[in-house]
Amino acid sequence: MQVAIIDEGRAIDLGGCRFHAIWLRDNAADAETRDPGNGQRLIALRDIPEGTVVSEARLDDAALHLRFEPEGKTVTYDTGWLMAHAYDRVDTRGPGWTGEGIETWDAGLMTRIPNAAFDDVARDRAALAGWLGGLARFGFGKLTGGPVEEGALLKVAALFGYVRETNYGRLFEVRTEVNPTNLAYTGLGLQAHTDNPYRDPVPTVQILYCLENSAEGGENMVVDGFACAERLREENPRGFDLLSRYCARFEYAGSGGVCLRSRRPMIELAPDGEMIGIRFNNRSAAAITDVPYADMEAYYAAYRRLGEIIDDPAMEVSFKLSPGECFVVNNTRVLHARKGYSGTGSRWLQGCYADMDGVRSTHAALVQELGLAAE
Structure with missing residues (x-):
């Protein structure tokens, strides 16, 4: 040299x-x-x-x-x-590129879900590093064998960060309620969505922890929003451009004293074109008013097509949680859903929010501490 x-x-x-x-x-x-x-x-x-x-x-x-x-x-x-750290290069990346260490996926991830036992990651720092690395790469991970007790999900959050408290509380219950303030608290099936798109900033991690699950149905599903956006971009570059260029609007006012609103694109790109976020939630979508008349029809066609891609079984990973199991998603990337379930039996999950900076920080610190190869 x-x-x-x-x-x-x-x-x-x-x-x-x-x-x-x-x-x-x-x-x-x-x-x-x-x-x-x-x-x-x-x-x-x-x-x-x-x-x-x-x-x-x-x-x-x-x-x-x-x-x-x-x-x-x-x-x-x-x-x-x-x-x-060299920056002297020709940048050939187009809009919608994903960062280093991100791997997009479809239903094929079913055979290699980042999965670990709660006791292993709680006691073994190398096991925790491996699981967090998978969570950072795929935006999704599962834990099994956790304690079947109220609030156990807070122990999961403490593995890598801190709970983000919201108007739903430090944690929230996901089970059937009478006169629910949110459709998540019913037995209805839910389209794959990201949580809290009406919040700015959104919580970037969601944890859903199973305490009871004897009801018929109610399987959970996860979908990689980045992979769906990539598929839309390949099929319809103009539609991808419209959903990333114009802001959608989201709102929630389902409980007293709360009126949350945000204005962000469904597909969010950094100024250099990196794909950094997906906001998709049909239940919380407000009237879209930031798209010009000349583009609105094509915008809605792209919106519809993105929803169809998200609904495609070829894009989903589905599973049924047992008590003591949980899954964790990057809420700015991975959409989650559930199938409808019957009124017999019981289904009780608890949820909470945290943030991806904790996941990435804890993982990076463990890699340095243990001398592991970077993911």
């Missing part, structure tokens, strides 16, 4: 990858720039002189030594770190 100063010191070329001087100086890891203990920056960009350039560049094994002017400061970089 060779290094050369280019553009009058405003950049370097390291083995064919270019890096700007200002980027390199901003990402210096010396003790004056970053705290050695927590890694946080000790300076702001305003503390780096405008017009910063590289005046000297020298390679020594896996280390790159750069001198910056006008500071007269020499900084050493690990070349492996630099190449892992």
